[in-house]
Amino acid sequence: MQELKDQLTPVLFVGHGDPMNAVRDNAFTRTLAVMGKTLEKELNGKPKAIMMISAHWLTRGTFVSVTEKPETIYDFSGFPEELYKVVYPAPGAPETAREAIRLAPEIKEDAEWGLDHGAWSVLRHIFPAADIPVFQLSIDYYKPMQYHFDLARKLQPLRGQGVLVIGSGNIVHNLRAYFENPSGSPFDWAVEFDAWVKEKIVARDFQSLINYQSEGAAAKLAVPTPDHYAPLIYALAFAEGNEKMEFTYEEVQSSVSMRSFRVG
Numbered sequence: 001m002q003e004l005k006d007q008l009t010p011v012l013f014v015g016h017g018d019p020m021n022a023v024r025d026n027a028f029t030r031t032l033a034v035m036g037k038t039l040e041k042e043l044n045g046k047p048k049a050i051m052m053i054s055a056h057w058l059t060r061g062t063f064v065s066v067t068e069k070p071e072t073i074y075d076f077s078g079f080p081e082e083l084y085k086v087v088y089p090a091p092g093a094p095e096t097a098r099e100a101i102r103l104a105p106e107i108k109e110d111a112e113w114g115l116d117h118g119a120w121s122v123l124r125h126i127f128p129a130a131d132i133p134v135f136q137l138s139i140d141y142y143k144p145m146q147y148h149f150d151l152a153r154k155l156q157p158l159r160g161q162g163v164l165v166i167g168s169g170n171i172v173h174n175l176r177a178y179f180e181n182p183s184g185s186p187f188d189w190a191v192e193f194d195a196w197v198k199e200k201i202v203a204r205d206f207q208s209l210i211n212y213q214s215e216g217a218a219a220k221l222a223v224p225t226p227d228h229y230a231p232l233i234y235a236l237a238f239a240e241g242n243e244k245m246e247f248t249y250e251e252v253q254s255s256v257s258m259r260s261f262r263v264g
């Protein structure tokens with residue numbers, strides 16, 4: 001059993017924040033670059049494929065992208081020109097995506113979705129060569145967190161097949177508050193909720209994180225909509241028993257938590 005666990009590919013959760021991080025060199029993006037190099041060293045090569053769970057692919061029903069050559073999607077508006085010039089030309093991973101369907105037949109194929117900015121804005125820092133096949137798993141916007149947790153558990157065998165799972169969202173993500181105070185100090189409720197999530201992750205109390213809505217006012221402000229929080233639940237659900245979990249970046253900017261971690 002121990003041997004099997006040793007072969008599990010790690011899981012990452014990345015708090016992606018501002019799309020402009022895609023083209024920035026800062027403390028956050030540098031930790032992503034180091035992460036990619038560390039993983040390749042530890043795995044003695046590259047992962048076979050990457051399954052991205054991005055806050056920016058929201059659907060009714062759950063889908064995996066089976067595109068051979070995923071397009072870089074510019075799913076935002078009003079950003080500087082340089083952001084629209086970024087291309088992440090990684091190949092798709094349709095066979096691995098179909099393996100996910102075999103494990104959880106409620107997932108359906110999607111032949112159109114490419115890579116949204118929740119995926120490419122972090123992938124280009126982690127694996128700049130863009131030579132690892134990538135597919136995305138969508139987030140069913142209409143399902144409760146328990147559904148996302150249970151679905152991820154069914155997909156767990158992918159980790160034993162060399163697939164690197166990356167959840168890309170933000171533990172605290174309130175854009176209305178952000179635009180009121182973009183460069184200001186962190187909101188108290190943002191710091192409070194981020195610290196609460198950290199505490200529950202350390203305690204491996206995933207059920208409390210699934211039921212975050214009972215955490216009152218701070219939770220309501222920190223997670224006004226479930227899109228950026230759901231990737232956290234996916235990433236945690238992939239963790240096995242006593243696997244090592246390590247925070248790779250911690251920062252609250254205004255009303256956004258950049259907290260990132262690694263499992264395994």
Ligand code: ZN
Pocket residue numbers: 016017055056118169228
């Ligand atoms: Zn986002």
